[in-house]
Amino acid sequence: MAFSTSASNTYDPTASAQALTDKYTADLQARITAQTKAATATSGGLVNLKMALTSFSSSLLGLTNGKTLLTQSAALSNTALGSATTSSTAAAGTYSLFVEQVATNHQVSFGNLGDTPSAEAGTLKIKVGTGDFTVDLSKANNNGDQLLSVKEIAAAINAEPKNNSRVTASVITIGGVAQLVLTSNVSGAEGKLDFDTSALGSGALGTAMTPKPKELVEAKNAILWVGARPVDGVDNGSRVEQSSNTFSNIDGVKMTFTKAQAIGDAPMTLTVALDSSATTTNAQSFVTAYNKLKAVLDGLTDPGDPSSGKAAGVFSTDSGVRVLRDQLVRTLRETAAGSLATFGITAQRNGTLALDTTKFEAAMKANPAGLDKAIGNYSSNTPSGIAGKLNKFVDSWTSSNGMLTQRETSVSKLQKSLGERQTKFEADYTAMYNRYKAQFTQLQSLQARMAQTTDMFDALFSSDKTK
Incomplete structure (x- = not known):
């Protein structure tokens, strides 16, 4: 009587070791991967939030810090003789000027x-x-x-x-x-x-x-008369002589002349008045800066919509970021319903601001200083008005020890810890894989020897005998 065995159950030690290692480590790798992904998303969200807050701060600081949103313009009646610019301190008015002589370089x-x-x-x-x-x-x-x-x-x-x-x-x-x-x-x-x-x-x-x-x-000084040039020895104006062709004798106004007037010419006129277009642009810049920040905060705290596949924002469950967003909206809604609304700046249903330019320009003509009083100063030294309140909220996040710094430190530590866990996991994975591979390699060797033994018995007890 003879018997036989089969080696059909042979296997690959490498594939078997990897399959078994993956089976025992898959859950841990999935947890580390998910936590790393979440930490990366949080870090990216903090970067976007910081950029938005910093941009908002810079915009408001540039508009209000020691400045005024009110912009004046200066115009000369004869632009062929020179040009004029104004600063925020210029007062509206009309002035007569006569350029007797421009300065020259020897x-x-x-x-x-x-x-x-x-x-x-x-x-x-x-x-x-x-x-x-x-x-x-x-x-x-x-x-x-x-x-x-x-x-x-x-x-x-x-x-x-x-x-x-x-x-x-x-x-x-x-x-x-x-x-x-x-x-x-x-x-x-x-x-x-x-x-x-x-x-x-x-x-x-x-x-x-x-x-x-x-x-x-010849080396000559510039000579400017504020008022009319003296005629026949009668001084009807104020004479200004200096080495430069740029004059700043009128508060808030800078005038640069390139050509002198001829004797007998009528004085030119300098007119300082409200620049409606530039002032409107400043107001729109305030509205735009706020709306940009609001859009970023809305995106970061968006709850998402699973039914449509829309993903939630990285801070959708973060109460701190939602409070920041709500504080900004509440401050603007409360104020926009009052003083800002007078100047055509109103809060919309979605929390953004809008500017009615027609109403704004009419209000500025009636009360030029009112807008600065309403919006206030964003400076951290002397905050006031809406800008001061917004600065308080934003500064609590952007200061050196504010919420952003604390959160950035926390997520950085978490990412470092997750990196160390991943490194340890990979080392443990390699050790486990090598151990399983060595065991399956030994088992494969044993199987081969058993197959050889089976072949020997098959040959020994074969029923095919030579008669």
């Missing part, structure tokens, strides 16, 4: 310099108003030909460190003759150029530069 030229032996050159002292600097022309030859050209003199003046760009030297060639042109970069009479050539020596260069240079442009 400019002179030296001719007949030619190429001078550099060994004969000395030092040139240039005076600009109350200051001066000295240029050593004996070291100005750069090409090694021992001759000092006009271009090399100009280059030495421009490169002198103590010049500090107060004087610009250039070369103009007329009729084949190079001339050294020096221009003062200090306008008005205080920028007048003077020269001390006594240390240039008695050579050709000293001889050529000792005579007084040719004056191309």
